[in-house]
Amino acid sequence: MSGPDANPSNISFKAILLLLAAVLCFDVMSIFVRILAASYTPQELSAYRNVLGMLPSLALLIWTGELRFRAGALKIEQWQLALWRGVVVAFAQVFFYSALAQLELATVATLGQTNAFFVVILSVLYLGEKVGVWRIAALFIGFAGVVWILRPGSDAFTMAALLPVGAAACYAFAMVSVRKFGPDTSNALIYLYSSIGSAVGAIVLAFFTAEFSPIHSLFDGLLILVMSIIGGTGVLLMMIAFRMASPSVLAPFWYIGILTAGVFGWLIFDEAPLDTLFPGILLIVGAGALIIWRERKRT
Template sequence: MQERTDKIALAIVISIFALILFDLMGLIIKHLSPRYSAAELSAYRNLFGLVPSVIALWLNATWRRGGRSLRIRQWKLAAARGIAVTFAQLMFYISLGLMAFATTTTISYSTALFTTALAYPLLRERVGLVRWSAVALGFVGVVMIMRPGSESFSWYMLLPLGASALYAYSGVVARLIDPDVPTALFNLYSSVFAAVGSFLLALSVSRFTPIASLNDLGFIVLMGMFGGSAVLCLVVSFRMTEPSNLAPFSYFGIPIAFVLGWVFFDEAPIDDLLPGALLIVLAGLLIIYREQRLGHAARVAKRADRSRREGKL
């Protein structure tokens, strides 16, 4: 029992480290945005982010035991996920260049709400009143942050919301892969399609800007490595324990983003974020709590069914 507790604690630490890496990636994107387009930065992030994706696959024991095959039946599903990530990144990166860092990050945490909303049409998963109420509560929080109709509202506030919807789609789609396909292999496929898609998108909307300095090149490499390493850390943490044990800690990213935005860009949009951010967090935690209860009930029912079958033998 102690060993399991220690493993969960380590998984939580790794997942929080992933949040820090994601936020550091966002800081670099915001820093580089005045000189490079969002499409360019997305392309660079996906290119250098392939390195941790390859490492994640190489370290995957299931893939190595299975003969190290690189073929998957659902490559079209991986392509759809990669394309969704391409456009999600484009919208999120544009918003990072136009909005306060903490505000963009906080709105992006509506991903959990979109994930719940997409669960029924894509997975045919029953979504009850509690989770729909949480979705409604979370979107009230988003509206309070965006303040449509006020002087502070602008169309680009919709960008992180659109990015969240596409990120949620990519997460839900990942649950449709065949059980025997290693997550790392599917993630690598998606990453390759995202890299190709982001480069084509960058070439179609603008030419690549010459990298101004070695300093900028270093930031670009770090951006990709931070993003790819964050994904790798999340893969590792989710393999160590159940997602429900980690999900509540994902909201640590909001105060982390606020502190980083304040330190590096002298932004402190606390009046814009409250109380909307609290409603988003509350809604997310309510969804997590409900999923934990449903998961626990399903495990209890499964154990009871197994006991009945064993009793008949």
Template sequence: MRPQDRTGFAILLSLLALAFFDAMGLIIKHLSGSYSAAELAAWRNFFGIFPACLALWSSRTWRAMGRKLRIRQWRLAFCRGAIVTGAQLSFYLSLARMDFATASTITYANALFMTALAVPLLGEKVGPLRWFAVIVGFIGVVLIMRPGSEAFTPDALLPLVAAVLYALVGVTARLFDDDVASPLVNLYSSAASVLGAFCIAFFWGGFSPLANGSDVLWIVAMGTVGGTAVLCLVISYRMTEQSNLAPFSYFGIPMAFILGWIFFDETPFDTLFPGAILITVGGLMIIWRERVLLKRTKTRIIR
């Protein structure tokens, strides 16, 4: 238990972050008819860097370390920013070409990929139960994508690529030195994402003229809401153990379905089920197993 553990409030913040992420996705889908995914990623990262700066400024760990901005593993931090850019580009493309809930649900497979990637990158040992959970979740992904059927399109690979890249971002976060504040790592990655996204947008075809004032407001809102979502997650992770928050992330699946239904009149029941249930079950099994292992480790330390 952390000294100032506030699990209840942390859960509320994490759920608020989910709502903000979904709101960002809705705005991206709304704007995707007029602007490319590369442009939207660039603007998202540009306006999102301000909440990242706020998260760093409010970090007690960073202030206690003397407010240093230089980190030893800056190359890794910038590399993570490049990976984030690729994940965003894949996800934003999928939002433009697929049902909102379907694209969002497939990206929740990132928890499964994080477990698999932890073996080669972190040297972790994954037991039979967690591998079984990964297989269950991946079967859910296959059921949603339906490869080999007439319903399958290459666009379905886009959110899957995004899930792998987001998982890679999550795993590599654990490679940083323990004395580096998480908001500082996030700021480095955000800065690299801004640079990478603008470069891709430039070579993708440049930036389209903003059609009207309302689009400007939507773009500002997209970046601000997305950055604020990250800020809420950073704050919530400082309040309690991440394992206390992880199960609630799957509330995003029904939330995405409801929002897609309300705003875009999309009801992809046949596409999502039962695949979405299997993805959720697989993810929750992994979370449960990791909590059990963490409790065992703490018990051994106390003894």
């Protein structure tokens, strides 16, 4: 966390960079999920992701010297909230992975941007934040770009399109709730607790809704491992970003994920989404630029 004399503009800029890195991690994870979804259920992939996804938090604990197996060393206040965050993320992942198996990457990414609205709403209701007219305007500009990209009659308006929206709501809670923890609480410990909650929740969901199949090949096992580590790293980066800056400041930058997911979908899966991305993507990027300009004007 930052010191009392830290420049708020610099903190926001660093948080934005971390969030963009998290978006890239989620894009790569989505590619792997899309490939693996041909052989494994979303519930299976979520369970694997959450169990193996604890590795980044353990690595960070070792790197920071916080991994000490003695009484009290791994305890945090509000541990119940940390565990429940993980359970909510487990539901989000099942929704998200199910959407990836049925919709184009760009469509999933676009509908996932509704989390910006859930973030702002929860920031007001759950955190009691004040959201100014500029941030609200940026969100509406970005949403106009989303609507322009979707367009009536596209395959986004199917029942499957509700899945990324449900995932967005769950992820928004995970983003906003990290600001309930004190500044001295370790990022790695929060993530470790949340990872445990996610792993337990995902395994229970998979147990009651699907059957585990054996991993078919060493290559599949490698893909699952890399997918889990990259996804876990993305969640860790996202959590740190949302502890550094206000969720309503960071929310519009999720819109960049539409562009990156569209590019990956085009290059890897030949989905050719560019015709639907423009000119809406210009509004989405413009919303992020508006937030950056406003944050600089305030300092």
